[in-house]
Amino acid sequence: MAPNRNIPNPARTLLTLFGVMAVLTVVMFAQGHPTPKLGLDLAGGTSVTMTAETESGKKAPAAQMDQAIKIIRDRVDGSGLADVDIHKEGDNVIVVSVPGNKEDSGRIVSLVSAAAQMQFRQVLVSAAGAGTATVAPTASPTATGTATPKPTKSVKPNVTESSKNRALSKAFAAPTPTPTTSKSTTPAPTTTTTPEIDPSALGADYSKVTDKAVIAQFEKTNCEAGPPGTQVEGADDPTKQFVVACDPDGQEKYILGPVKVLGTEISDANAQAPNVQNNQPGWEVALKFKSKGADQFGDLTKLADAAYTANPNDPEARIAIVLDGRVVSAPAIQSGPILGGTASINGGTDFNEEYAKGLAQSLKYGSLPLKFPDSGQNIENISSSLGADQLRGGLIAGAIGLGLVVLYCLFYYRALGVVAVLSLIVASAITYISVVILGENMGFRLSLPHIIGLIVSIGITADSFIVYFERLRDELRLGRALRPSVEVAWNRARRTIIVADAVTFIAALVLYFLAVGGIKGFAFAMGLTTLIDVVVVFFFTKPLVALLARRDFFAKGHKLSGLDSHRLSKPTPVARLKRQEA
Incomplete structure (x- = not known):
């Protein structure tokens, strides 16, 4: 057979x-x-206790606490690490237990505690970060020459168009206006510390800033007094029409206008490695907006582009990307409005791989509905x-x-x-x-x-x-x-x-x-x-x-x-x- x-x-x-x-x-x-x-129970690790803070000082709403736990869990799952225990204790406390070595623990602690509240605001006034008097962002053009400001060091995005047409990346270039006369010179911005001088005489334009308290705060702010990236009080409040903020290096300060786009309108965010061929020196975060956010971002870039067309040195030609009250970058819109619903954040060499990936994860999975200040954190090792x-x-x-x-x-x-x-x-x-x-x-x-x-x-x-x-x-x-x-x-x-x-x-x-x-x-x-x-x-x-x-x-x-x-x-x-x- x-x-x-x-x-x-x-x-x-x-x-x-x-x-x-x-x-x-x-x-x-x-x-x-x-x-x-x-895991944590066999290898030990770190336990982080975070206490939520509300503006009223009362206990955090249960719905917001549950939402915060969900966002933190999504961030942790997206980071690739497993067996991280996240649970709520009482009304205002979230406990995150992270297994493994201190390197992993530190990364997760930074990831889960970041509020990741992103805002896009138009720059109205800019000046040098130090001093008590307002400094003109640029001198007005004259017959003898044009004073050109030194570009901020915080933004060095690539200046080549994306092959995927995802961001019109030239539009996110740092402000580098070109003089219009042959006799132009490029001296450093002039700085004065004499309070009695009328700010308008130096070229600062407060006409669109209706809050005198913000103007006073702006004149007193010294961004170089603290560590780089110091947050100005109140800069993270999306309800404020005008806020004062510092650039990451502390060399420039801004008065920013109302929030035009919130981070909640971001549908996706991904970290991308440096691309030398496209003149991208550091890591960047590619953003994709939701339908409503794409329209809002397009309208914002139209305003900035119109200001740049009228005067390349106008601060209003710049858009500030504000993350948790700190300006990540404030690039100028130079090549027309961005209408495709995508953009990118490129901080040059200041963006390393860990920071870019952490920022992308935070933005992708949403901003926390509550604040978890450092003063309310308790970190302990688990045997x-x-x-x-x-x-x-x-x-x-x-x-x-x-x-x-x-x-x-x-x-x-x-x-x-x-x-x-x-x-x-x-x-x-x-x-x-x-x-x-x-x-x-x-x-x-x-x-x-x-x-x-x-x-x-x-x-x-x-x-x-x-x-x-x-x-x-x-x-x-x-x-x-x-x-x-x-x-x-x-x-x-x-x-x-x-x-x-x-x-x-x-x-x-x-x-x-x-x-x-x-x-x-x-x-x-x-x-x-x-x-x-x-x-x-x-x-x-x-x-x-x-x-x-x-x-x-x-x-x-x-x-x-x-x-x-x-x-x-x-x-x-x-x-x-x-x-x-x-």
């Missing part, structure tokens, strides 16, 4: 599985860390000693459970039980490799709930073996030979195995999306091991049984094989019924 070509070659199937495992093992060692990353004791107890319990499963399989199935033991070993090896690779590439960290899920999966995996073995023994009781019984039993058992594993996987999937914290970790581990169980049963257990069926030890029913005729002489009720029907 010709062999059934629909039956896979068991030896080839086993070799394929071991080949894949070998490749994954090489990848695991090539990553440089062949051990799993551990891993308690988790290590619990891990030791969990491993002991898992070893006892695994030992009982092995003893049962060997006692009841004899040599056939060795197949179950080998299958458990292969499943454990694949699980270990998967955990290490996921930890290195996706930030997966092994915690106590994960380990509990892995231990529980031992029973799920053993169930699959038992279903197949019992089906095989039923076929032998009907009087069939071993080799055809292996295939018939498999055809019947695999449906049961697939259905059982599918139910378990769906339960794990639902639990994963509905739960948080440790329960979510338990669900992930259970879902992962359920998939591994399917792989092992299909690509190891069944092919190995098919190979062993060719050996006389099993084919002739040796008393230690687990398939001996004496043990199978008493047919089950199902087998008796089938014999009667036959």
Whole structure:
């Protein structure tokens, strides 16, 4: 009789599985860390307690606290790190527990505490950052020459048009006006510290600033007095029509007009690496606005472009990008309004990779509805000693459970039980490799709930073996030979195995999306091991049984094989019924 070509070659199937495992093992060692990353309870880490602050001083609304937790969780998930616990305590407190080393902890603390409240405002007045008197942003053109201001160091965006037409990047260039007469000179801006001088005599135009208190604050502000990027009080309030702000270097100060576009109108933000060919010296953040925000941003750039067309030195030709009360940059619109709904923030060499990616994550997942000031933060280190004791107890319990499963399989199935033991070993090896690779590439960290899920999966995996073995023994009781019984039993058992594993996987999937914290970790581990169980049963257990069926030890029913005729002489009720029907 010709062999059934629909039956896979068991030896080839086993070799394929071991080949894949070998490749994954090489990848695991090539990553440089062949051990799993551990979570907060096993490796220790940092716990950050943040207290929300409201303007009224009362407790924060529950809806805003829940929204803040959701935004923080989205930011953390987007950063690629896992097993970060975020929960609320009381009315105003959010606790973020970060596993791992101090470098990861510091990055997450910075990420979750940043309010990321972005505003786009038009610059109305600008002056040097130091001094108490207002300085003209530029001298008015005369017959003898034009005084050109030194461009701000905070913005050095690329000046080439994007190949993807995403931002008309020339429009976000720093102000570099060109003199219009041949006798022009380019002296540094003139600065005076004499309060009695009329600001209008120096060229400053307060005509559009109707708040005298803001003008007084502007004249008193010294941006160079504090560290670079010092925030001016009140500059982060979107309800204020006029605010005073400093540039990142403290060399320039501004009076900014009303908020024209809020950061909530940003639909997407992505960090982009430097591109020397496009004259992009540092990292930048590419922004994409929502429909309403795109229209608002287009209208704002039209105003700035009109001001630039009338007078390239007019401060109103510049748009200030304000993040949490600090001006990230204040570029001029030089090449027409930006109407495509996209733009980019480029801080030149001041934007490094970490800052650009953190800013992009914060903007992408939204601004926090509440303030979490530094004074309300409490950072403490968490020891891993308690988790290590619990891990030791969990491993002991898992070893006892695994030992009982092995003893049962060997006692009841004899040599056939060795197949179950080998299958458990292969499943454990694949699980270990998967955990290490996921930890290195996706930030997966092994915690106590994960380990509990892995231990529980031992029973799920053993169930699959038992279903197949019992089906095989039923076929032998009907009087069939071993080799055809292996295939018939498999055809019947695999449906049961697939259905059982599918139910378990769906339960794990639902639990994963509905739960948080440790329960979510338990669900992930259970879902992962359920998939591994399917792989092992299909690509190891069944092919190995098919190979062993060719050996006389099993084919002739040796008393230690687990398939001996004496043990199978008493047919089950199902087998008796089938014999009667036959």
